[in-house]
Amino acid sequence: MTAPQTADIDAGKRDLFESLPRGSLILAFILVQLVAFAATYAAGIPTAYAGFVIVSxxxxxxxxDEGIFGMTAAVxxxxxxxxxxxxxxxxxxxxQPSLVVEQALDPEVHRMLYLSVYGPLIAALVSVIFGVPLALVLSQGFPGQSIVESLVDLPLVVPHSAAGIIVLFGFGEGGVFPQLTLLGTMVGFVLAMVFVSAPFAVNSAREAFEAIDTRVEYASRIHGANRFETFRRVTAPLAARGILTGGVxxxxxSVSEFGAVAIVAYSVSFFYPPAGDTVTTQHAPVFIRRAYLSGGLEQSGAxxxxxxxxxxxxxxxxxxxxYSDTPATGGMP
Incomplete structure (x- = not known):
């Protein structure tokens, strides 16, 4: 077969592939993968599914028609x-469906789920409220910026259990706010999660601010807007996607944090609206570990x-x- 004929075949194949609706292709690929996994799992050879995925x-x-490089990257x-x-x-x-239903009806699991969503949302909100101003300053640059950036990123490399100890030394008895009770309280629970999650909020917002064309902000100032108005009307809307990504x-x-929370607030006492009273339970990762130690793999798995x-x-x-109404400008998609 000559080179022109090969090129025509490749072009025809590419045109046929691109003419199909992309959403339908993705859905068909997912359905094929689900059927293949179900078949290999039912046959007791789930290892074969790995080979099927690579081949498919x-x-x-x-x-x-991605070429050798594209096929290699895909594999x-x-x-x-x-x-x-x-x-x-x-x-x-x-x-086991019966065990999953049993655990889903357990009031203690309900309290754990409430705490594991409500507490991290507070931590994320605190991280965004105080992290966005810092991110804005970091995006503009200043002497000694590298030191501040290193301090912001430090919780990412500190072992999680060590983070809990640091929080207790910093804010517990004998710390900056000795009147605060951290052990087993919502305050300690949120502080531990803010310590480990704040870098994500700061860095995502900083990247969003840095992606904004400074000429847009300059134009706003030229037309008489002060720095706050420029931030409110120009900078913040353009960086909204990155700020929201940082919050998420x-x-x-925070939802996945175990080490710091286990040290500071292994069991958390908080007001639980459905009960109308204060209850005590554990954050999800801690709760799952306790379920594993007491009920084994099946119960903790459920x-x-x-x-x-x-x-x-x-x-x-x-x-x-x-993200539904947020312009995709700046920050992570």
Missing amino acids: VLGTAYAA FGSVLLLAIGLPLAMFVARQ LAWAR VTFILLVFSTITFLIIRWLA
């Missing part, structure tokens, strides 16, 4: 997706499944509310 991704990249990327997605799929497939990341990081579904739904709702 390779075939899809070839059909899309390498699918390996990472397998490392993330396959354990999740196996986890869901191995759950801070919330997600609680984890409930938390996974609940957190995913909450996360999607937050993203939808945050």
